[in-house]
Amino acid sequence: MAEPVEATDLMYLDFLPFGESEGNQAACATERMTIDARIEEGWEWFSDEGLCAQLRNNRVRIVVEKSMLEKYSSYFRALKSFREGDSTQVHVDCDVLLFVILVKFFYTGTLDIAPSEVATLLEACVFFGVDEAIDRVECWMTVTSETNDPELIRNVVKAIPTIWDASNRHGQSTVINFCSRFLAINFISAASDSAFMDLPYALLYACVNSPLLTVDSEARLYDALIRWFEAQDLADEAEEEKNEWRANLLGKVRASLIPLKVLLARYSTKNFLDHKDRTIRITHYLKSLDLSGCHEVDDYLLFHSSARASVPDELVGSDEQAQNISPGVEEGSSISGLEGVCSSLQLISPTRNARWPVGQSLEALTVVDVSQCTMIPQDSLVLWLGETCPNLTELIATKCPQIGTSLIPILSKECPRLQTVDLSLDTISVEENEIHKTEARSAQVHFLTWAKYPLDQLTSLSLRGRHELTDLILHNLLLNCQALLDLDVSMCTMLSDHGIGEALRRLPQGLRSLQARCTRIGPSCCNLLSRSNDLQTLNLESCHGLSAEGISLILENQVSLETLFLGDTALDDSALLQFKGRRLRELSVRDTKVSAKSLAAVIRMSPELRSLDVRGCTRICNPENGEGEVAVNRDDGSLFKELESRDFLEELKVGWRFSYFGLEAMTPSQKLLRNLEVGVGGNLCNLCLGKISAHWSSLQKISLCFQTIDDDGIIEILEGLRCLEVLEVQNNICYLTSRGIGALVSRCPPGLKVLKLDRFAPEMSDDDLLQLSRCCTKLSSFSLVGCKYLTSRSLVSISQHMRALTELRLEECGNLTANGGACVLESCKALERLILRHNGKGVEEAFVMKAKMELPHLWYLSLDVCDSVSDCFETPGKVHLEDSLSTVLLSRCKRLEGGFLGPVMSDGKSKRYHKDTIVLRWTRDRIHSCTISRRI
Structure with a gap:
């Protein structure tokens, strides 16, 4: 640094390091760092973090022209009225770096502002009376309040409590308004940051009262x-x-x-x-x-x-577009190739x-x-x-x-x-071969015509569950959406194999994602998909028109697939082994004929596998045996050993062959697992659950079906898996007693949202359910089956304490509905799915109509005619498009007389057996009624 030049128009400003008082200052000039603000080289100190640290830890003298200080700072102008006005040396009690920022502003006109320093910079500006710098800070705030930079927003949120405090102490109304304005405009980003919890009440109150409060939903606020x-x-x-x-x-x-x-x-x-x-x-x-x-x-x-x-x-008054x-x-x-069909139709302008x-x-x-x-x-x-x-x-x-x-x-x-x-x-999906009686009544006919403007930028279209979607409509849609990459037509039962194939043929670039679960996809689509190798997502689950040869034809050229769902299809080893891709992240082959050998080969080629579903695959029990043999190999962990090196695995759904040995093979490295489902064919016991709790303590979902667990197993789950959100236990070999129910009440995971106890707690009493409902008030889904001692008191407990339910299933639970089900309709207003079957005779004949009126989100309702007080239910006869209720299932039973044809119950009545199910569905264009043999 150059030595300062002695002159009468210079001011020497002395700063002490942190923790040192003015009375202790007795150091010689050689121990002091001197900066001459008049020369440009002096500013090199402020661009180096190490040198800045030296400034704070040493005595510093800054040489500044007195005229420059008096020009910008009212503080130094006021010194003229005191004896210090004639002095050339002044001690300044301020952070030297903040003052350096101000001095740099005096000489260069630039003000470096960082969110973390705004509060102290503001205090320095107020203390020294640098009004022009305050104006610059306010200008920075105006620009910052509308920023889209997430890093800057995060930094401002962290600093805003101190900015708010400083501005209130110094009466800076503009800065006060900035704080509430910034927080209001960026509320959602701010709320997702941990610093949001440090906001003072007064600031938060000013924010929520601001007319500029911007939230994407009231629920987020x-x-x-x-x-x-x-x-x-x-x-x-x-x-x-x-x-x-x-x-x-x-x-x-x-x-x-x-x-x-x-x-x-x-x-x-x-x-x-x-x-x-x-x-x-x-x-x-x-x-x-x-x-x-x-x-x-x-x-x-x-x-x-x-x-x-x-x-x-x-912007007020400047937006003329608002008046248009x-x-x-x-x-x-229509501009499609089907003008002859649609030329007489015109769109009616809204x-x-x-x-x-x-x-x-x-x-x-x-x-x-x-x-x-x-x-x-x-x-x-x-x-x-x-x-x-x-x-x-x-x-x-x-x-x-x-x-x-x-x-x-x-x-x-x-x-x-x-x-x-x-x-x-x-x-819901109903197979055609299950229907033995059907009736359809057309409500209105829908045609699809196109305006003059195709959607050239539409890349993703989901029409899942749209029963009005026909081959003609899909053809017209895809013809006018030529940029389409992602298509979901799952559960669209009116589409044919030929129709889907012809529509897909209209897309010049092919698809990136096709989801067509439960559709009629068959040979036509197989030939088309076999010529495309750009697919990243393919979901053809439950497409029973697919043959093993057709699946093989599709897979042999698919090297880019990241998601592959082929569950419940004709998939076998020969078809699966045709797949050569190495990018798989999600794989579902549930209920197929694949063996452990072919499955292991695919897993071996998929280092980034995150989700695997092999439930219902009976042939993985022993790959060496024939199709009809189900033998258990002693080396149970061999298949799951392949998963040991899959560090990214988050979801695992297994069944046959999964036991203690498979668990042992996987647990050494699997730490990211969040979802575990074990179905039929698995063999887990209480000891296994203890190991699961120890190794996968971050599990968020565990589902167990037909396993050997009891109270001790449930206690292991509740104590070890505190992050659990979904707990499903159904049809297990052992039962839950009052001890296990008590543990569920006292140790219920705080974030539990889904609880299913199907045929697992047959001895549950009304008092047990009351205690359970009080500790599970935030459940979104609750299912109980086979709790034979419950009375109508339990239904009242559920309706009073589990108000947030969106799905409720109660079957074979004593006399739950002996007094009707009105309490559920009155309290559980968020229900979307409601199943009440075999819970006691007492349900009103008009229950379906009342549910339709009382529950605004209900789309699925399943009842049993046996529970109706009049042995029948009144159902809607007209289609109202604004009604959410679209599916009603009415199960019917038959009674067999005592003797060799059927057992007699303790009350002298013959036992009820399922006869059939009446399925009523309302869509935009028809009322559909059918009868199927199985219970859905």
């Missing part, structure tokens, strides 16, 4: 605030103050926009929420809108909310309702999820998307029966940038 409360140490706070905080924060959460399953899981907080304001939070900064599960959202609410969307002050009303879809005829306010155009909004929003008509959704989301790239509308495939061609004009569309529906 609700969850974040609940987690913030749980992380606070409020032991010293008065109860009234705690409740005031809850009321002030949670009172801004709009209950009608929280999915029922989320709201009911935290039922105790419902009274704090806002039950009046139904407006959707839509701001100029919104990029993704998730309304899934919000059954109260309708078309008027969409338009009303977008009209009230909050925008930044600088979409004229709808122009009429046009009509705008006069009561809808004009919404604003939100350029940033690219993702919209309206799953389970059955109150939004298709035409209204099209108009709203066209007005509000011109840059929409992803539309998710699953479980919306009121929305059909005809939505896609209409959106081709309104949202030309669409890349992903998901219109999947929940449904």
Whole structure:
């Protein structure tokens, strides 16, 4: 460093190292570091972290022109009024690096701002009165509040509590507003960071009150605030103050926009929420809108909310696009090769309702999820998307029966940038050869015509479960979506093998992913798929039209596959060995004829395997024996030894041949396993469960079927697997006693969401179930089968304490429904699947109709006619597109008289046997009724 030049217009500013007071300063000048701010080389000190550390740990003198200090700093201008004004040497009690940043700003005009230093820099600016630097900090804040850089957002969130504190102490209103504004705009990113829990209450309150609060869903806001409360140490706070905080924060959460399953899981907080304001939070900064599960959202609410969307002050009045009303879809005829069939059909343009306010155009909004929003008509959704989301790239509308495939061609004009569309529906699969009586009544006929605008950017399309999807419609869709890469037509039973093949032939580049589970895919598709080697995902499970030769033809050229699902098909060794790919991450060969030898060969070629499903593969018992022999080789671990080096394995579903030896072969290296399912043919005991708990303590799901476990095994699971979210035990050889049930109550994993105890706890009492329901209030799925001592008290316990259930199955459980099932309909409003069979005669005849009206998300209902008070059930006779209920199963039984034809029960009545099942399905175009022999 150059020696400072002595002059009357120079100021010598002395700084002490941390921990040293001014009274201890007695060092000579040679022990002091001197920096001349007037020469450019002096700034080299500030670009080197090591040199900066030296500055903080040594006495430092900075030489600055007095005129420069007085020009920018009111602090040094004020020194003129004191005796220090004539002095050329001043001691400064400030962090030397912060002052250096200010001095650099004086000379260069640049201000280096890092989020972690904003608070102290602000204090330095206020202390020295550098107003221009404060303006620069405020300008940086304005730009930063709208940043998309996740790293910068994370750093600001960590620093924002100290910035908020400093700005409040110094009365910097602009900075105070920045803190609440930044947090409001970036709330979702901030809530996912651990630093969110350190936010002060006042800042969080200002954030949730901001009109710019931007959240993709009200449920995310609700969850974040609940987690913030749980992380606070409020032991010293008065109860009234705690409740005031809850009321002030949670009172801004709009209950009608929280999915029922989320709201009911935290039922105790419902009274704090806002039950009046139904407006959707839509701001100029919104990029993704998730309304899934919000059954109260309708078309008027969409338009009303977008009209009230909050925008930044600088954009108010500048967006003329918000005044434009979409004229709808122009009429046009199909441009496909099927003009002769569709030329007489025209698209009807959606009509705008006069009561809808004009919404604003939100350029940033690219993702919209309206799953389970059955109150939004298709035409209204099209108009709203066209007005509000011109840059929409992803539309998710699953479980919306009121929305059909005809939505896609209409959106081709309104949202030309669409890349992903998901219109999947929940449904069940019924094989044609199982049906012995059928009846179908057409409700309305749907044709698909296309507007003048093909979807050139659509790459992903999911139509799973769409029974109205025919060969003609699929052909027309793919002809106008030439960029399509991912297609899901699983459970689309109206599609034929030839129709699927002809449609796929229209795609010039071929598919990247094809999911066609439970369809009629056969030889035509096999020939087509055999010529494609770019597939990464292929799911053909339960496609019974496939032959082993056809599967072999498909696999021999597929080297890029990462996901391969061929369960429940004609797959055998000869077909599986044709596969030469080395990128597999997921493999399912359940219920096929593959042997251990061929399976081991594929596993050996798949170093990145993450998921494996071999349940029901009886031939892996002993690869040397014939097909009809089921012998157990002493070397049980040989097959699973191949998995030892698969460090990425996260999911394992096994059955035959999996025992203690297979477990021993795998456990040395498998630490990432999260999901374990052991089915028929496996042989696990309590000792095995102890080993599983010890080696795979991070398991999130364990499912055991036909195993030899009892109370001790359950206790091993509960004590060792504290991360468990899914516990399924069914049809085991041993039973759970009151001791095991007590352990389940007292040691229930905190995150348990799914509990299945089918034919495993036959001695469960009403009191046991009451205690269990009280400790499992957040369950989303609960299944009990064979608990013969339960009464209607237990059904009341379930309905009162397990309100968040989306799936409930109760079968052969004593007299649960002796007093009817109304309590379930009144309390468990989030139910999507409900199965009540053989639980006692008492279910109302109108139960199906009441369930349809009371449960907004219910799509699957299964009952037994034996339980009806009048031996029959009233069912809907018309199709209402807004109704979510699409499948009703009514099982019927027959009684055999006593004697050699059938046993007599203790009450003198003959035992009931299953006769058949009536399956009722409502789709967009028909009411379908059939009778099958088996119980679904």
